[in-house]
Amino acid sequence: MFVEVLVVGIGALTAGVLLFIALAGPTTTTKLAPAAASSPAAVVGLATAYALGILIDRAADAALSPHRRRLRTQFFPTNSTYAQARLRLNDFPALAARADYARSRMRICRGWLFNNLALTLAADLTMLRYSFEHRPLIISVVTLLGMLTALGFYRAWRTLTVTGYRKLAEQTSPATSSPVPSQAQP
Known part of the structure; x- marks a missing residue:
């Protein structure tokens, strides 16, 4: 779980840094750049990324919980049937892993869905602060790619969630005396 929280936190930290760059402007950013490249800044950045990863993970979980619960009811009518299936799966370490x-x-x-939205907004704000050629076109492309990538992360989250519930239901069905082996996904 450490790595996934860090992976999510790095995206959140990047969005925060982009937002800071947008607010600080070119002159201040140029002055602070050498300090940002130091080893102490890297250590602080890593710790900050981990902490932000926890916050983003919890926020994304809370925001998507109603949708996740609706998806779960397709396979488990009650919370107790879901909990029983999770407990039964723990009896089979390979399937649990x-x-x-x-x-x-x-x-x-789930975390990168939210990171992507924050990164897109922060990148757009940063580009609005700086002058460069073809700015409207580049901002439009970044916004479109950001929204498409966020949609991709949502679809991946939804597919993984539904597949997880489906496999759990199949593997722990009371009708089977032993769990059904999980099929490898392409």
Whole structure:
């Protein structure tokens, strides 16, 4: 979980740095650039990225919880049936490890959905602050790519979530005496 929180936090930190650059402007940014390239700044950045990763993960989970619960009811009618399935899966370490890996990918997609929106906004604000050729075109392209990438992360999160619930339901169905092996995904 450390790595996935860090992966999400790096995106959040990058969005924050872009926002700072937009607010500070070119002159201040040029003066602060050497300090940002130092080892102490890297250590502080890593710690900050980890902390931001936790915040973004929790915020994304809270924002997507109603949708996740609706998806879960397709396979588990109650919270207790879901909890029982999760407990039963823990009896099979190989299947539990695969499910943990799938949940890790789902958390990264969930966090990067929100990171992508923040990065797109911060990049647009930063580009508005600086002068360069073809600025309207570049801002439009960045915004479009940012929205498409956010949509991609949402679809990946949704697909991973539905697949995880479907596999959990199949693998822990009371009708089967032993869990159904998970199929490898392409």
